Amino acid sequence: MPLLPRRTLLSRCLALAGVSLLTAGAPTAQAAGPELRVITHASFDLPKPLLAQFEQEAGVKLVLIKAGDAGEMVNKLILTRAKPLADVVYGLDNTVIARAARQQVIEPYAGPAAQREAAATLGFGAVPVDYGHVTLNIDKAWFAQHKLALPKTLQDLTLPAYKGLLVVQHPATSSPGLAFLSATIAHLGEAAAFDWWKAMRANGVKVAKGWTEAYYTDFSKNGGKRPIVVSYASSPAAEVFYSKTPLGEAPTASLDIPGAVFRQVEGVALVRGGGQREAAGRFIEFLRSAPVQSALQTTMWMLPVEPKVARAEPIAKFSVDPTQFSNPTPEQLATQSAGWVKQWTRVVLK
DSSP, X not given: OOOOOOOOHHHHXXXXXXXXXXXXXXXXXXXXXXXXXXXXXXXXXXXXXXHHHHHXXXXXXXXXEEOSSHHHHHHHHHHTTTSOSOSEEEEEETTTHHHHHHTTOEEOOOSHHHHSOOSSOOOTTOEEEEEEXXXXXXXXXXXXXXXXXXXXXXXXXXXXXXXXXXXXXXXTTOHHHHHHHHHHHHHHOHHHHHHHHHHHXXXXXXXXXXXXXXXXXXXXXXXXXXXEEEEETTHHHHHHHHOSSOOSSOSEEEOOOTTSOEEEEEEEEEETTOSOHHHHHHHHHHHTSHHHHHHGGGTTOOEESSTTSOOOHHHHHHOOOOSOOOOXXXXXXXXXXXXXXXXXXXXHTO
């Protein structure tokens, strides 16, 4: 997600496994009741009043288990499937959903939210909640100062004029990094994509561990030396939203380059073997409710899948949707992405 400012023996075991156990907020008398355990990626963020309202209406105590990025979260579900650590999972996206289904750690949900029309779909029994686009972002001031035209194709980025300008995330440790790698493969084909990455290595591409390091350390907008970064189409709107001084326009822009855009869809599913099925279903419906679909736009900077929910003002005003995207199928991602990452490592880093 872009630009997020995102007790017992069990807690100690989860900490050793790299999982943080967090509650939704201070418990209230109304929220006292059985626990509903929700495992999420680290960027899960919704207003506390909304979470407290859900607790009150569902009669449960909400326990949020933040488990790293989507890939790490699936790994934890697999490792704990004999004794599930959660009842419901949010944050499964189209880079990992097929693997979660193949490993049988999720179950289909067939309630009303699963039957309604959605602006983006996910499949495998998960209910889509939000979507967004991983794409290249640029520092507008840097390009204006250097009087350099914006790249229009992937091949442009291999030219001498763009040497040393791009920072990407490692696809083994970053979901945006894997999404961007996947987009290049879907657009160019596997052989041509790795030829492109070889040319990018020669042209000085930098690899950061994750989105935070790339955006806040290497991106020239934030004091780094790279004016092109893999981020999200909603990042320019987030720049305006979080600015300490009012801005009339975003200082960054997203690029609509063929082969450099990946549509990421996130969803929610029941954890196989989990409990609290009625409350888990209510949580799934809650994530598709209009208040949540509105709120997530300026907390997690993703787009609502409910077609009738309006875009938040910052996103509507300062972000531009890409005209196209390049996605492998979920099955390809499930069966081939590990090999892609290994080959990418050999081509780009070794």
